[in-house]
Amino acid sequence: MRKYVLRRLLVASASLAIASLAVFSLPRLIPGDAVQLMLDERAYGKDLEDLRAKLGLDQPIYLQYFEWLGRVVRGQLGESLWTRRPVIDELARRLPVSLELGLMALCFSISIALPVGIVAAVRQDSFADYVTRSLAILGLSVPGFWIATLAVLLPAIWWGWSPPIQFTEFSVDPWAHVSQFVLPAVILGVASAAAIMRLTRAMLLDVLRQDYVRTAWAKGVSERCVVLKHSLKNALIPVVTVLGIQVAQILGGTVIFETIFGLPGMGRFLFDAINQRDYPVIQGINLLIVSVVVVMNLTVDAFYAYLDPRIRY
Amino acid sequence: MDAFASKHFRGVTRRDLLKASLAAGAVVSAEPLLTPRRLHAQGKRGGILRVRGYDPPHFDPHQTLNFKTNNTLSFVHNKLVRHKVGVAPGTFTVEPDLAERWEELDDTTVVFYLRRGVRWHNKPPVNGRELTAEDVKFTFDRFLTEPANPLKFMLDPVDRVEVVDRYTVRFRLKEPFVWLVNMLANPTGTWIVAREVVDKYGDLKKPESAIGTGPFTLERYDPNVKTVFRRNPTYYRAGEPWVDGVDWLVMEDAAAGLAAYRTGQIDCGNWHGWTVRQQDLASLKKSQAQLVYRDWLSNVTQGIYMRTDKPPFNDVRVRRAISHAIDRQAIIESVWVKGEATPAIGRGLTEWSPRVDQLGPGATYYRYDPKEARRLLAEAGFPNGLKTQITATPGYGIDIVDAVQMVQRQLKESGIDAELKLQEYGAYIGTTFLGKYEGLAMGPFSIAWEPHTALYGMYTPEQPRNSSHVADARIVSMLKEQMRTKDLEARRKIIFDIQRYAADQQYYVYLYSVGATGSWRPYVKNYSPNSSFDYGNRSAALWLDR
Numbered sequence: 001m002r003k004y005v006l007r008r009l010l011v012a013s014a015s016l017a018i019a020s021l022a023v024f025s026l027p028r029l030i031p032g033d034a035v036q037l038m039l040d041e042r043a044y045g046k047d048l049e050d051l052r053a054k055l056g057l058d059q060p061i062y063l064q065y066f067e068w069l070g071r072v073v074r075g076q077l078g079e080s081l082w083t084r085r086p087v088i089d090e091l092a093r094r095l096p097v098s099l100e101l102g103l104m105a106l107c108f109s110i111s112i113a114l115p116v117g118i119v120a121a122v123r124q125d126s127f128a129d130y131v132t133r134s135l136a137i138l139g140l141s142v143p144g145f146w147i148a149t150l151a152v153l154l155p156a157i158w159w160g161w162s163p164p165i166q167f168t169e170f171s172v173d174p175w176a177h178v179s180q181f182v183l184p185a186v187i188l189g190v191a192s193a194a195a196i197m198r199l200t201r202a203m204l205l206d207v208l209r210q211d212y213v214r215t216a217w218a219k220g221v222s223e224r225c226v227v228l229k230h231s232l233k234n235a236l237i238p239v240v241t242v243l244g245i246q247v248a249q250i251l252g253g254t255v256i257f258e259t260i261f262g263l264p265g266m267g268r269f270l271f272d273a274i275n276q277r278d279y280p281v282i283q284g285i286n287l288l289i290v291s292v293v294v295v296m297n298l299t300v301d302a303f304y305a306y307l308d309p310r311i312r313y
Numbered sequence: 314m315d316a317f318a319s320k321h322f323r324g325v326t327r328r329d330l331l332k333a334s335l336a337a338g339a340v341v342s343a344e345p346l347l348t349p350r351r352l353h354a355q356g357k358r359g360g361i362l363r364v365r366g367y368d369p370p371h372f373d374p375h376q377t378l379n380f381k382t383n384n385t386l387s388f389v390h391n392k393l394v395r396h397k398v399g400v401a402p403g404t405f406t407v408e409p410d411l412a413e414r415w416e417e418l419d420d421t422t423v424v425f426y427l428r429r430g431v432r433w434h435n436k437p438p439v440n441g442r443e444l445t446a447e448d449v450k451f452t453f454d455r456f457l458t459e460p461a462n463p464l465k466f467m468l469d470p471v472d473r474v475e476v477v478d479r480y481t482v483r484f485r486l487k488e489p490f491v492w493l494v495n496m497l498a499n500p501t502g503t504w505i506v507a508r509e510v511v512d513k514y515g516d517l518k519k520p521e522s523a524i525g526t527g528p529f530t531l532e533r534y535d536p537n538v539k540t541v542f543r544r545n546p547t548y549y550r551a552g553e554p555w556v557d558g559v560d561w562l563v564m565e566d567a568a569a570g571l572a573a574y575r576t577g578q579i580d581c582g583n584w585h586g587w588t589v590r591q592q593d594l595a596s597l598k599k600s601q602a603q604l605v606y607r608d609w610l611s612n613v614t615q616g617i618y619m620r621t622d623k624p625p626f627n628d629v630r631v632r633r634a635i636s637h638a639i640d641r642q643a644i645i646e647s648v649w650v651k652g653e654a655t656p657a658i659g660r661g662l663t664e665w666s667p668r669v670d671q672l673g674p675g676a677t678y679y680r681y682d683p684k685e686a687r688r689l690l691a692e693a694g695f696p697n698g699l700k701t702q703i704t705a706t707p708g709y710g711i712d713i714v715d716a717v718q719m720v721q722r723q724l725k726e727s728g729i730d731a732e733l734k735l736q737e738y739g740a741y742i743g744t745t746f747l748g749k750y751e752g753l754a755m756g757p758f759s760i761a762w763e764p765h766t767a768l769y770g771m772y773t774p775e776q777p778r779n780s781s782h783v784a785d786a787r788i789v790s791m792l793k794e795q796m797r798t799k800d801l802e803a804r805r806k807i808i809f810d811i812q813r814y815a816a817d818q819q820y821y822v823y824l825y826s827v828g829a830t831g832s833w834r835p836y837v838k839n840y841s842p843n844s845s846f847d848y849g850n851r852s853a854a855l856w857l858d859r
Contacts, residue, residue, distance in 0.1 A: 082536075149569075156572035165569055262563075
């Protein structure tokens, strides 16, 4: 197990290094007229030369990379051209919000999707199976932002209640802080839950048809033991893979929910940074997302080894 | 007691007591000037006003003209003069602010006498020191010389600003300019700033540099979340502000904002100007009849501007064709619900804005007539129509985007195929709004607190606000004439003539001024809405009685 984890760590490090090259190259690929556009639209610098210097585009490329890498390792991601604050400070304020939203959404989706998927597989073609599959299709096809808008507006009209629009920090009021994430997390988790439920059902159905499971049935092992002990672990490998991918999607795709529910997360900040042509922030967030994806994949790989001890590539 | 002592220490006499009591009386009567905090008899102290706010692109008033920056700055800054608060919407009467009075010495000299004892916010680097004439001179020197200032046209006739003494400032003009005081009252760009702040930060873009003499101090700015303003305890207006502070909340989603207003999470309407969108009004009034509502017609002109310095829009027939192609009433009814077709000055400024039927021959082009549009295009050499692009921004709200799409469709029906390009607000304000675009552009492009700003910058060559790149000597001549004309009626006639000529030439295709409905909760007292960026003064005058 230790050798397996070390091998995965090496691969992850290599992935991070390649990703850092890609993130570094991003602003260097900007055509000159785009830098001029930043100057025209935002007046981020006194003139073109000043702005190119601010973006670090005025030195030889290899020097720029090592200088940039050195700063990144020390936690210096530059300064936001828009807010004029260190990028690392902006990310430190916003990443916890996005992570909290994402993790709550994932917890919701897993806690709903796994049990429902198992029931749907075990009770294949029953009424419960049809209902859950229909709901899953609905969850996959109805846009989350539409549900979110209705969830905000309709209670306000019917019951005089709406989710809080002012963001409350944990230190100010822990209960208010956590509760403001519940509704957006549930809505965000719906599409994810639908996908996981369908995948769990499909994989479990496949595993339940295996010879060893038939042997267990024949030996008189209880249904609970056959499903949860003998079958579920094998069915979960692809599910864990999808979960890993969804973490990255959730981290980068929460901008609409953050806007509707007034949450100052990374999604909204990235969206604004792209509009503001704030390249240091875009770089910083890209690097962060890449790092999270690499770590998530590492975690998923480690979990594979736990689920199936035969996996040791 | 020796002779020296008897001369100098003769005890307390009745005269001494009388002098002392007179002196004490003088001090007591001067107390409001020294410590201007006596409470207004009617106002109620306390509470935090929670309202819809904005994320400004930055905080420097001399490097932008966007409303988000100026709205935000209105809480922390004062001007020499201001628009009166507590008046009917559409009224922009000028009254003293930092200047307690002013005097026109001759046609090209105006002197402003500053209030004494006005203090900057108690924050470094100004640390609560007194405002002086040097601050005013510095502000307007910067205003006039900052290369990136698109508002310079407002004070084009100003030659220089001089310090006469610690509390007196003199404006020397290059030519007579009857609108000077009005320009200084406009809540855009003329906020008085401190030299030390600019020296410390290099410019005024950072939120930390938003330091003024205004009713509120900027305590915290969280991008995408809110700006927190708190009462300035040394504000010079007695009693104000009544509220302890203002939470200026960023609310980009219209539905979430409306829900917040319905459920009492904000104290005033969730839309621009603390209004409610007309589309939401009927349902809101039905379920929330207890809220306060006030209607008015906006003084903002919305329209289409174009590159009149290049083909095809340098041809007046093409411009007239565009005007004929637009069904203004249909857009008003579909998108805005309420409104009126407008000339160059927004209809909300009724004393300076003629009705469309009073525009003479130019009124013809306001008639929706796609057939005539096609005929004009053919006459101009485009029998098969023409292709172009139209730029807009969603930064003013979703209704603008709906309106642009309707315009796009109407243009197409008349043979003008305009590709829609949407631009983020900050980029739009920095480029398209200042004339750096191709083809057509559309959106609100002038707000009229007086007629000069809505006309001068937009028609004078080489001005950044001349978004349509107009170069018409006749209109410039009329603009110069009205700037010098003291007699109000004579000036009004010239302003009306300019608008008639503008309607004939269609350098800007003026569309409409929309209806607005301000709304606030019943416990918000002494609040008067107005189409102005001066949220700060309006917030300072109100109080919360709950």
